[in-house]
Amino acid sequence: MRLKILGAAGEVTGSNYMLEVGSKRVLIDCGFHQGRDEEARNREPFHFDPTSVDAVILTHAHIDHTGRVPLLVKQGFKGRILATLPTVELTEVLWRDSARLMREEAEWKTKKNFRKGLPEVFPLFEDEDVTTALNFLSPATYDDKVDVVPGLTVRFRDAGHIMGSSILEIWLTEGEQSVKIVFSGDLGPQKTVMERNPAAITGADYVVIESTYGDREHKTNEESREEFQSLMGEILPGRGKVFIPTFVVDRAQRVMYELMLLQDQGLAADIPIYFDSPMGVKATKIYEEHLDLCSSEIQEYRHSGKHPFSPDRLKYVSGVEESQAINDVDNGIVLAGSGMCNGGRIVHHLKHGIWNPENHVVFVGYQAVGTLGRRLVDGQKKLRIAGEDVTVRAQLHTINGFSAHADRRDLMTWADNFSKSAPTFLVTHGEPKAANSLAGALKEAGFQAIVPAVDQEFELTSSEKERVSRIIVSSPQRDVASYVDLARVLDEISLSVNRLSDSAPKITNVEQALPLLKSAKILLDTVTNQAKY
Ligand SMILES: [Zn+2]
Ligand SMILES: [Zn+2]
Known part of the structure; x- marks a missing residue:
């Protein structure tokens, strides 16, 4: 029994995990990356063969959790896609909207390309692909256990994040071994305004927990x-x-x-x-x-x-x-x-x-x-x-x-429900600072907590002692944490440049500033040139 982290590690978007039990493979979420370079990242090939996947379970409709499913279907996936009824309904709306936005963008880019003698641009998927993918969606009710594939049973519980959003309780069985893993999905605050409060779950061997606001507290x-x-x-x-x-x-x-x-x-x-x-x-x-x-x-x-x-x-x-x-x-x-x-x-x-x-x-x-x-x-x-x-x-x-997201206090309150079962927490769906901060708080509360990297695999076991030694460190194809840091530094640089150009007339020590800025430009040019090779 294995868990593979395929996305939302060291970043908030691109949720995607794979569970393997026996010869079966089930994906939990399969979402878009959002933010810098999102298009290129969403076009990257899947890190697995889509035809080898037996089922998909969706925590909720948000596009960073569901966006790549039509692409998965387009590339040969033919299994069941399970989600609550409101998630199924909202997913259709969001997929069709994405298909429309991507079509408009592709048409615009194609027009520009043609003027330069460059080729046509195609959207990642089109409305027909959405229609095909919708045929695979299968609604499930909250609180009932559903057998997904042999050896894997799921129960959707209310997550209080958006309509239809779910925490997933998943039981895996292989031979004599059985393991329970809980995916928090995106969690709502403990006291919600829109949805019902997130369900309190007490038992698990592993909990994959989101950490969007793992380092911050919201106002009440x-x-x-x-x-x-x-x-x-x-x-x-x-x-x-x-x-x-x-x-x-x-x-x-x-x-x-x-x-x-x-x-x-x-x-x-x-x-x-x-x-x-x-x-x-x-x-x-x-x-x-x-x-x-x-x-x-x-x-x-x-x-x-x-x-x-x-x-x-x-x-x-x-x-x-x-x-x-x-x-x-x-x-x-x-x-x-x-x-x-x-x-x-x-x-x-x-x-x-x-x-x-x-x-x-x-x-x-x-x-x-x-x-x-x-x-x-x-x-x-x-x-x-x-x-x-x-x-x-x-x-x-x-x-x-x-926010429809739990803050640090809410996340810890929800996590504390597990105190008797002592699960290992895998902290995902957060920028590195937030994820590390939440992992720190979980450790302080006496839990095992790990911030996994993308492409990392875990051999799942119900034995608390063996859990850390069963981490299979694979070579991540992309260090997302550094990627997010890079994006942040670039944002900070452009912010400084803007501030400087706004205040340029007021700079008094131009003789000092100019050589420093020239050096900065040389450094930036060096990175740019390296990036080309
Ligand atoms: Zn969400
Ligand atoms: Zn999310």
């Missing part, structure tokens, strides 16, 4: 709500637009609910709210169909006779022209994806509106290294957005407590 729900309400109270009466880059699934519905709470207090009632996303309507509809899986808070709100995701003056925008027309609107709240501004309609809204000091951008979610959102949050003032150089003059705000 109450604090974040207060912060959002006072920010909106301050900025909404002003002129200008309020852009809210948001994941279209879950976060957008949360923001709409928070806006309703504002309206209940008499605020924001006369300001139009544009939900500019072709898939926004579909995602919200899926949430509405599964309201029984929502938190007590949402159920109470609904019981009071109000509809939790439909604020007054909400307008769903789907056509491109309608979306462009928002450029000419003076006042309004614009919700649009993607949440990290690395694609989608928010990019165009920012391109057209971020120069305007009367506008606001309110970040309500995680911004990964290498994304436009991260560069903005990090304070970069001069940027290239959708082919145009822009200067950031809009006012930027961050509300970090709306």
Whole structure:
């Protein structure tokens, strides 16, 4: 029985693990990489033969957990893909949206290429591939055990992260040996606003735990709500637009609910709210169909006779022209994806509106290294957005407590449920600093904890003593941790350069600065030239 780490090691995106039991191979998640070089990384061949995989189990619909499945099917995978019903429904919406975005991008690149005499560009997968892949999806209920392949049984438990999200309890049996491994998936906070709280699980030999916020604590729900309400109270009466880059699934519905709470207090009632996303309507509809899986808070709100995701003056925008027309609107709240501004309609809204000091951008979610959102949050003032150089003059705000992810405290509270069974924790789905920090805290709490590298394999055993010695150290094909560090350093360099060019006229000791900058340029050129060979 083996576990192979194929992604989300030392980084947040690209979740992908393989379990081997007997002659069977089952994948847990198979997601897109997001952030710097995402396209090239998603095009890399799988580190296994897709036809050799017997089944896939999905923790939730987010594209960094499901995005490469249509590609897997395109390359010959023919097994069952198990997920909860809301995950199945949301996955279709997200896959179709990805296929559309990739097609548009490929067409645009092809046009550019043809002008230079270069070849046509093809998307990673197309809508027909999505249709084919959907045939393999098979819904499962929460809390029931499902036999997936001989020797592997799974039980989906609520993870409280987005609608349909799951913690996976997996039992593996081979001959006399049996091992239980739990995948946290993406975990919601211990006290959620949107979904039910994450299920507490007590027994396991191994726990693969996410660590997105392994080194940070969020504000509480109450604090974040207060912060959002006072920010909106301050900025909404002003002129200008309020852009809210948001994941279209879950976060957008949360923001709409928070806006309703504002309206209940008499605020924001006369300001139009544009939900500019072709898939926004579909995602919200899926949430509405599964309201029984929502938190007590949402159920109470609904019981009071109000509809939790439909604020007054909400307008769903789907056509491109309608979306462009928002450029000419003076006042309004614009919700649009993607949440990290690395694609989608928010990019165009920012391109057209971020120069305007009367506008606001309110970040309500995680911004990964290498994304436009991260560069903005990090304070970069001069940027290239959708082919145009822009200067950031809009006012930027961050509300970090709306996260659908557990913070460090939540992760430790959830992990503590396992204290009697003493499992080994494999800390994944976090940037190196976050993953190492959480592993440290787990060790302090008396657990074994490892931060695995990509392509590392573990021979699974129920014997606590043997676990560490059963790590098979393979040669990782790519050191993702260094890759993420590299991306961060590059971001920092471009940030410094921007600051310097902004303040260039004020530099007094030019004689000293110039040779230093020239040396820096030589160093950068050296790295660039080395990278070419
Ligand atoms: Zn997620
Ligand atoms: Zn994730």
